[in-house]
Amino acid sequence: MTGRPNQRDRSEQSRIWERALITGASAGIGEAFARLLADQGTDLVIVARRTDRLEALADELTARPNPIQVEILTADLSDRDDLDRVMTRLRTPAQPIDLLVNNAGFGTVGDFLDQDPGREATMIDVNIGAVHRLAHAAGSAMADRGGGGILNVSSIAGFTPSPKSATYGATKAFVTSFSEALAVELGPRGVVVSCLCPGLTRTEFQEKAEYRPSALPGFFWQSAEDVAAAGLAGLAAGRIRVVPGVHNRVATGLARTTPGGVVRRVSKLLARANGK
Numbered sequence: 517m518t519g520r521p522n523q524r525d526r527s528e529q530s531r532i533w534e535r536a537l538i539t540g541a542s543a544g545i546g547e548a549f550a551r552l553l554a555d556q557g558t559d560l561v562i563v564a565r566r567t568d569r570l571e572a573l574a575d576e577l578t579a580r581p582n583p584i585q586v587e588i589l590t591a592d593l594s595d596r597d598d599l600d601r602v603m604t605r606l607r608t609p610a611q612p613i614d615l616l617v618n619n620a621g622f623g624t625v626g627d628f629l630d631q632d633p634g635r636e637a638t639m640i641d642v643n644i645g646a647v648h649r650l651a652h653a654a655g656s657a658m659a660d661r662g663g664g665g666i667l668n669v670s671s672i673a674g675f676t677p678s679p680k681s682a683t684y685g686a687t688k689a690f691v692t693s694f695s696e697a698l699a700v701e702l703g704p705r706g707v708v709v710s711c712l713c714p715g716l717t718r719t720e721f722q723e724k725a726e727y728r729p730s731a732l733p734g735f736f737w738q739s740a741e742d743v744a745a746a747g748l749a750g751l752a753a754g755r756i757r758v759v760p761g762v763h764n765r766v767a768t769g770l771a772r773t774t775p776g777g778v779v780r781r782v783s784k785l786l787a788r789a790n791g792k
């Protein structure tokens with residue numbers, strides 16, 4: 517989308533974004549973003565490491581009655597050369613991208629000292645480094661054109677310390693703080709920035725982190741579709757911080773108004789109760 521329509525105009529258009537680049541579109545929340553944006557008629561650039569998954573998604577989205585254009589960009593976002601290719605695509609003036617969804621990420625669970633420091637460093641590269649550099653590439657191109665949107669996927673884990681997921685929680689604290697500051701800086705230049713902070717969401721995330729939360733009832737879990745839909749609606753409404761799910765909003769609201777010592781103790785008890 518070019519120009520600087522206000523948020524009201526945006527939410528009233530059926531095709532809100534012209535072309536979106538989504539990282540981590542091969543699974544989970546990123547794949548849900550791709551389907552929802554395709555439903556709105558948004559052309560896509562889908563990014564992840566698993567080309568076969570991206571190809572299957574592209575085949576599905578281009579075989580619809582109202583097909584969209586889908587570009588596949590296979591990239592490992594922890595690899596500098598791959599990341600440079602994605603940044604180059606974001607800056608390419610032909611077929612410009614007016615929405616960046618910085619979604620790719622993963623977590624680790626367990627005592628910090630038991631973690632492989634190399635894997636933790638890779639997590640920092642993907643969850644922070646890639647988000648940071650892609651936001652710069654997209655943000656500068658969008659600000660030059662006078663319009664665009666950036667939706668960064670963080671987590672409610674970023675609002676409190678996360679014992680037994682210390683590094684993951686800290687990466688998401690970065691994403692939330694960074695996004696809120698960018699929203700203030702880029703808003704006047706026509707670029708809307710939102711930060712989506714989901715709680716537990718049914719995807720491949722927990723399996724990859726080798727983690728099965730044991731103590732939480734079903735209502736704590738959301739679907740990837742509901743989470744992605746909340747993110748897109750929040751962005752369209754110009755909301756800087758989007759926490760999907762009433763239970764997550766209550767929990768994060770309580771955490772903000774409770775003394776730090778109590779929050780840390782409760783975080784430790786919850787981590788233990790959930791078998792971390």
Ligand SMILES: NC(=O)c1ccc[n+]([C@@H]2O[C@H](COP(=O)([O-])OP(=O)(O)OC[C@H]3O[C@@H](n4cnc5c(N)ncnc54)[C@H](OP(=O)(O)O)[C@@H]3O)[C@@H](O)[C@H]2O)c1
Nearest residue numbers: 540542543544545564565566593620621671717719720721
């Ligand atoms: N699920 C939850 O409970 C939850 C809660 C709060 C926040 N989140 C956040 O939501 C986002 C999406 O996670 P999800 O739940 O959808 O997990 P998921 O199902 O595991 O999907 C993660 C996506 O990230 C991609 N990815 C991971 N490492 C990558 C790398 N090095 N380079 C490129 N792509 C990479 C994966 O693609 P490839 O493997 O094909 O590369 C995949 O498409 C993450 O930022 C996560 O932190 C999830």
